[in-house]
Amino acid sequence: MGRIAGGFLVPHDPVMFVEPEAPPPDIRERIWGAFRTCADRLAALEATSVVIVGADHYYNFGTGCLPQYLIGTGDVEGPLDVMPGLKRQVIPTSQPLANFIASHGHEHGFDWAVARAISVDHAVAIPDRLIVDPVRVSGQRIGTVPVYIAAGVDPYLSMRRSIELGAAIRAAVEAMPGDERVVVIGSGGLSHWVGMPQMGRVNEAFDREIMDHACTGNLGAMRELSDAYILEHGGNGGMEVRQWAVAMGAMPGARGEIIEYAPVPEWVTGLGFVQLFA
């Protein structure tokens, strides 16, 4: 059977690519260095697959179809929203695992929407490029399974269901024949106000509250976060703590360690990196 070998909670900030020189040099180095640290630690986990959980930014999906949660079961490329230093490319996949997660979910109360071929946006592409690709370059073969949850566009996936979705991913991985070693990456957050009048505000207190929940494995506290509370203290971008909840839900009882954190108004968000230990 497969197993969840570890997890990471990381940002996917496109402004890092659009305005790379905006923050002070020491901040820039800390953040880019945090991605390198995640890559090094991923390499040490000897993963065969990563499940990257992102949120659509009203880009992949439009008013005609707004899935609560979706898994890419076929070919993957990205990002759809190319930017300086982040060109579109084919992303290696783990299609047997992705299809197994979808099928297992369908049999156990999780009606996954599926994407048989998808151009992921930066929510999946940034962690794939900065954390997974360096490990591939070093010689390990790791396939990516993209997951999207409704955190950018309402109706939002509830925090409760986000945690349950993580548990469903874990159950599928553990039910899958073979010896897959899966790392789950929750991609998103922390506080940011995308396109809102407050854009550029960062709420460090909120960010540290969420990171504390992650480090202590406090699923109950994550579950109790209301949308109103998140919107007030973390902004519309803070709704992406759902992706963290999915990863935490896949690793119940796991403790976490902060790799790096910095409030970076120049990059419009608090940038937090947490490793979850299986």
Place this chain on the structure above:
Amino acid sequence: MSRNVLELVLHRLCVDRTVKQRFKEDSVGLLARYDLTEAERAMLTGFDVAAMQQHGANPMLTFGFWSENAPDRHPAAYMRALRGEAESGTYAFSAVLKR
């Protein structure tokens, strides 16, 4: 009024190159195809992103719409429009966000 059709149009103006070009060439003609109110049409042709948000449009869409279609696509110009601030010269995105 409903935000749904407004968001439909905003999304197309974010991701569909043909729609974006038509908007640039003949915004009135393009918008006539959609079941929008006059107020909503005015928001779109006037790039009134503040009114769109007050109307319930998702801020990610208003930001994307501006970035893809506005005469001055710079995020700093978007923030000025959103905050109802007058033009006050050119300044960097990050400098605006620090305010």
